[in-house]
Amino acid sequence: MIDLRQLDLLVAQRLRDLGTDRQLAQAKVAMLLGLKEATYARYENASSLMTVGRLLHVFEVLNITPEEFFDPLVNEQPSHSKAESREALREQLMEEMVDHLKKLDDTTLKMVHDLVIAMEPRTIGR
Structure with a gap:
């Protein structure tokens, strides 16, 4: 069973990785989501947690499916x-x-x- 705090940290890391991979600054992603940059930064460092609705909006803005978002997390877990x-x-x-x-x-x-x-x-x- 996965530790929920660990999952929160993995989601935050995935957000950072996607921004880096797509060469999108936090400010740009925040703007696309209609958020302040500081708010989005808290999502990326897991000091604030996203609602499911906000995460779905991230998928839409980044043009990624839930499967594409979570697949690296699922595949990474057993190795730890x-x-x-x-x-x-x-x-x-x-x-x-x-x-x-x-x-x-x-x-x-x-x-x-x-x-x-x-x-x-x-x-x-x-």
Whole structure:
């Protein structure tokens, strides 16, 4: 069974790959979808999730069938071990966390730091 967060990350990667393959900048795809570039960028980095309707609109704009979109994802999955998938997810979560932490003011950052330190003894070995 596929991890849903991993699927979200794979969809985001597929969006990036299609843009690269078709030499379409995020701004261009966003415009074609009637979105702000920042909104589409969040779809490409999986910090925001698309609705099914929005994904269907992407298929239409990029002139791709659902099968063509998902086929590389389906064919890629078996080659990844669970350990590799967990590691990729962990890396993605760490990157996202750092991005969020950079936006915090000093007081809030210190509170988050203290919380993480307090949690550490309970999470060692998990």
